[in-house]
Amino acid sequence: MQLxxxxxxxxxAFIMGVLLFFQFYIPTRASSTFLxxxxxxxxxxxxFALLLGIYSLxxxxxxxxRRRVPGWGFSVIVYAGFFAMMLAxxxxxxxxxxxxxxxxxxxxxxxxxxxxVQYEQFVTSGLEAVPPEEVSPxxxxxxxxxxxLVPNDAVLFVVDYGQTDEAxxxxxxxxxxxxxxxxxxxxxxxxxxxxxxPFLEQALSTVAPEFDAQYGADxxxxxxxxxxxxVIVSAGRSLTDAFPTDFEGTPTSGMTVLEDLESLRDLNxxxxxxxxxxxxxxxxxxxxxxxxxxxxxxxxxxxxxDLDPAYRPSYGEPYQVQESKPFMWMYDNLFVPMQATxxxxxxxxxxxxxxxxxxxxxxxxxxxxxxxxxxxxGRVPLGTLLIxxxxxxxxxxxxxxxxxxxxxxxxxxxxxxxxxxxxxxxxMIGIGLGMISTALRIIFGIERTYMGGGD
Amino acid sequence: xxxxxxxxxxxxxLDRRYIFVLVALAVIIPIVLKKVLPVNxxxxxxxxxxxxxxxxxxSAVMIVLDYDPASEAELYPMTLALYRHCFDRKLRVxxxxxxxxxxxxIETAFDKMRLEYEGIQSGINYVNYGYxxxxxxxxxxxxxDIRTAFPTDYRGNSTGIMPVLEGINSLADIDYVIDLxxxxxxxxxxxxxxxxxxxxxxxxxxxxxxxxxxxxxxTGQINGLIGGLKxxxxxxxxxxxxxxxxxxxxxxxxxxxxxxxxxVLANIFYFISRRKR
Numbered sequence: 001m002q003l004x005x006x007x008x009x010x011x012x013a014f015i016m017g018v019l020l021f022f023q024f025y026i027p028t029r030a031s032s033t034f035l036x037x038x039x040x041x042x043x044x045x046x047x048f049a050l051l052l053g054i055y056s057l058x059x060x061x062x063x064x065x066r067r068r069v070p071g072w073g074f075s076v077i078v079y080a081g082f083f084a085m086m087l088a089x090x091x092x093x094x095x096x097x098x099x100x101x102x103x104x105x106x107x108x109x110x111x112x113x114x115x116x117v118q119y120e121q122f123v124t125s126g127l128e129a130v131p132p133e134e135v136s137p138x139x140x141x142x143x144x145x146x147x148x149l150v151p152n153d154a155v156l157f158v159v160d161y162g163q164t165d166e167a168x169x170x171x172x173x174x175x176x177x178x179x180x181x182x183x184x185x186x187x188x189x190x191x192x193x194x195x196x197x198p199f200l201e202q203a204l205s206t207v208a209p210e211f212d213a214q215y216g217a218d219x220x221x222x223x224x225x226x227x228x229x230x231v232i233v234s235a236g237r238s239l240t241d242a243f244p245t246d247f248e249g250t251p252t253s254g255m256t257v258l259e260d261l262e263s264l265r266d267l268n269x270x271x272x273x274x275x276x277x278x279x280x281x282x283x284x285x286x287x288x289x290x291x292x293x294x295x296x297x298x299x300x301x302x303x304x305x306d307l308d309p310a311y312r313p314s315y316g317e318p319y320q321v322q323e324s325k326p327f328m329w330m331y332d333n334l335f336v337p338m339q340a341t342x343x344x345x346x347x348x349x350x351x352x353x354x355x356x357x358x359x360x361x362x363x364x365x366x367x368x369x370x371x372x373x374x375x376x377x378g379r380v381p382l383g384t385l386l387i388x389x390x391x392x393x394x395x396x397x398x399x400x401x402x403x404x405x406x407x408x409x410x411x412x413x414x415x416x417x418x419x420x421x422x423x424x425x426x427x428m429i430g431i432g433l434g435m436i437s438t439a440l441r442i443i444f445g446i447e448r449t450y451m452g453g454g455d
Numbered sequence: 456x457x458x459x460x461x462x463x464x465x466x467x468x469l470d471r472r473y474i475f476v477l478v479a480l481a482v483i484i485p486i487v488l489k490k491v492l493p494v495n496x497x498x499x500x501x502x503x504x505x506x507x508x509x510x511x512x513x514s515a516v517m518i519v520l521d522y523d524p525a526s527e528a529e530l531y532p533m534t535l536a537l538y539r540h541c542f543d544r545k546l547r548v549x550x551x552x553x554x555x556x557x558x559x560x561i562e563t564a565f566d567k568m569r570l571e572y573e574g575i576q577s578g579i580n581y582v583n584y585g586y587x588x589x590x591x592x593x594x595x596x597x598x599x600d601i602r603t604a605f606p607t608d609y610r611g612n613s614t615g616i617m618p619v620l621e622g623i624n625s626l627a628d629i630d631y632v633i634d635l636x637x638x639x640x641x642x643x644x645x646x647x648x649x650x651x652x653x654x655x656x657x658x659x660x661x662x663x664x665x666x667x668x669x670x671x672x673x674t675g676q677i678n679g680l681i682g683g684l685k686x687x688x689x690x691x692x693x694x695x696x697x698x699x700x701x702x703x704x705x706x707x708x709x710x711x712x713x714x715x716x717x718x719v720l721a722n723i724f725y726f727i728s729r730r731k732r
Binding site for chain 1: 469471474475477478479482493494495497498523524525526527528555556559562563566569570577588590592593596599600603604609610651665666667669670673683685704705707708709710711712713714715717718719720721722725
C-alpha cells in the first residue's frame with residue numbers, strides 16, 4: 001500500500017520530470033515524438049479535471065442543500081441551471097446550425113431622372129460629389145456594388161426598353177457601361193425585348209472603343225432572346241445553351257469573354273436597364289421564384305420613376321437568418337449577460353472604494369494618487385485632449401492646442417514602460433525562481449503536498 | 456456638532472448608492488448621445504496592426520480567444536477588429552480557445568464576419584477549432600503537429616484536408632499568433648509557444664492586466680500589445696472599422712472623469728476635516 005500511495009507517485013514524478021527536462025535540450029525525432037505522445041496523454045488527463053470540477057461543484061452544493069445552510073436557495077439555482085443547460089445540450093445539441101444567407105432580389109435601384117443624374121455624378125466624380133444628406137441609399141448601393149467588383153468579374157447587362165423610354169434610359173445605359181469598362185469587367189449584353197437590341201448595340205459600340213475593349217474578349221452582345229423567363233431558366237442551366245450565338249449569329253462557344261462561365265451562378269452581377277412593363281414577365285418570375293437565392297446573384301435595376309414603388313420593396317442588403325438551439329439561446333441570453341454583468345459591477349465598486357479609501361495620508365500615497373489620476377486620464381481620449389506636450393520640453397495645459405505629442409499619453413506610456421515594468425519584471429523573476437525551485441522539489445520528492453493527505 | 460461639520464461628515468461618508476448612480480449616468484449618457492472621440496494610437500497597438508498589415512495575401516494568422524463572456528465587453532471588440540483586418544487583407548484565420556465558455560464566442564464572431572465578408576467559408580478562409588482542453592499543453596501539441604492536436608473543428612469536421620491549413624503543419628508555420636486573454640495564457644504562449652516553436656506573437660488583454668505584459672513587449676517576446684477597450688478602439692481606428700471599441704471609449708472617458716472628481720473631492724473633504732480636528 002505504501003508503494004502505491006507514496007513511492008510510485010514519487011517515482012513517476014521523478015522519471016517524467018527528468019525525461020521532460022532533458023527532452024527540451026535534445027532536438028531529435030525520437031525526443032519530439034516522445035513529447036507529442038506525453039502531451040496527448042496529458043491533455044486526456046486534463047480532460048478528467050473538468051469532470052472532477054463538475055463533481056466538486058455539485059457535491060459542494062449538495063452538502064449546502066442537505067444542511068440547509070443560509071443561502072441554500074442559491075444552490076437550488078445552481079442545480080437547476082446546471083441540469084437545464086446539460087439536458088438542453090444533450091437533447092438538442094450545443095451548436096447552432098450555420099446561418100442561412102439570403103441575397104436580396106434587388107441590391108441597387110436607380111429609378112427616374114433624379115437618381116440617374118446622381119448616379120452619373122458618382123461615376124464621374126465619386127461619392128463625394130453629392131452632399132451626404134442628398135444621397136439616395138439605393139443609388140449609392142448600386143454604385144458601390146459595381147465598384148466592389150474586381151477586374152475580369154462578369155456582369156450580365158440586360159437592356160429592356162424601347163423607343164418610348166430612350167430619352168430616360170439611354171444616357172444611364174452609357175454611364176453604367178462606362179463604369180463597367182472602367183472597372184475592366186467582362187460585359188455580356190443581352191436584351192429580352194426586341195426593341196432593346198438596337199440600343200444595346202449602339203451603347204456597346206459607343207462605349208467599348210473609349211476603353212479599348214475588344215469584342216469577344218472583353219464584351220459580347222448576345223442580342224435579343226425571345227422567351228422572357230424561359231431564357232433565365234435556360235441560362236441558369238447553361239449560358240452557351242441559352243445563348244448559342246451572338247447578335248450576328250457568331251457561335252459563342254470558345255469566346256474568351258465566356259471562359260469559365262457555365263451558368264448564371266458564375267456571373268458576379270446582373271444589371272438590368274428596363275422601362276415600361278416589358279420587364280414584368282421575367283422580373284416578376286425572378287421575384288416570385290427568388291431568382292437571387294436560386295442563382296446567388298442579385299440585380300442592379302435601373303428603371304423609370306413611376307416603376308419605383310413596384311420594385312423598391314424588393315430592394316435590400318444581404319442578410320442571414322439563424323435558428324438558435326435551446327442551449328445556445330440560454331448561452332446568449334442568460335449566461336453571457338449574467339457574466340458580463342458580474343464583471344461590470346466592478347466599475348461601481350471601484351468608484352465607491354476609491355472615494356472612501358484613496359486618500360493622500362502619506363507621501364507615498366500622494367505619489368500613488370497623482371500617478372493614478374494621470375494614468376487614468378492618459379488612458380482615455382478625454383485626458384489626451386487636455387494637456388499637450390511640445391518637443392522643446394514645455395507642456396501646455398490647454399485643450400485643443402496643437403503640439404507634437406499629448407503629454408498625458410506620453411506620460412502614461414512612460415509609467416507603464418519604465419517604473420511599472422521594472423516592478424513587474426522583479427515579480428516575474430521571483431515567480432520564475434519560485435517555479436524552478438518548486439519543480440525541483442517535486443522531482444526530487446521533497447514537495448509531496450500534491451499527493452494529498454497533508455504528507 | 457455644528458451644521459458645517461455634519462455636512463462634512465455626510466460628504467465624507469457619502470452613501471455609496473449616490474456614487475453608483477453617478478457612475479451609471481456617466482456610462483449611459485455618452486452611449487445615448489452616441490458621441491465618439493478619436494483615440495491616440497499607442498506604439499504597442501500600432502506595432503501589432505503594422506505587422507498584420509504587411510503580411511502578404513494568404514498568410515495564416517492564429518487568433519486565440521482565451522476569454523469568456525465576463526470579459527466580452529473589452530475583448531470581443533478587439534476580436535472583431537482583428538478578424539476584420541485579417542479578412543480585409545485576405546489572410547487565413549485560425550481560432551481556438553482554452554476557455555470552455557469561449558468557444559461559442561468564436562463561432563458568433565465568425566457568423567458576423569460571414570455576413571460582412573461575402574464568400575468567406577469555414578475550412579477555406581478560416582477555421583474555428585473551438586475549445587481545446589489542456590491549457591498550455593494544447594500549445595505544445597499544436598507546436599508539434601497542429602492536425603494531430605486539433606483533428607476536428609468546432610462542428611466536428613475533419614481538419615486534415617481543409618484548404619485553410621495548406622502548408623501549415625505546426626505553430627512554426629503560422630505567420631502571426633495573437634492571444635486575446637482574460638487570464639494568464641499569454642505567459643503560457645511566451646513560455647511554451649514562442650520559446651519552443653519560434654513564431655511571432657502578439658497579445659491582447661483586459662486593461663487591468665496590461666501592465667503585466669510590458670516586460671514581454673520590452674524584450675520582444677511579444678511584438679505588440681492591445682490593452683483593454685482602449686486598445687480595441689485604437690485597432691478599430693487603425694483598421695478603419697469603427698465599432699463598439701470606439702463607441703465605448705466616450706463612456707469610459709466619462710467614468711474615469713467621475714472617479715477622478717470623486718477622489719479629488721474625497722481628499723479635499725479629508726484635509727478640511729483633518730484641519731478642523
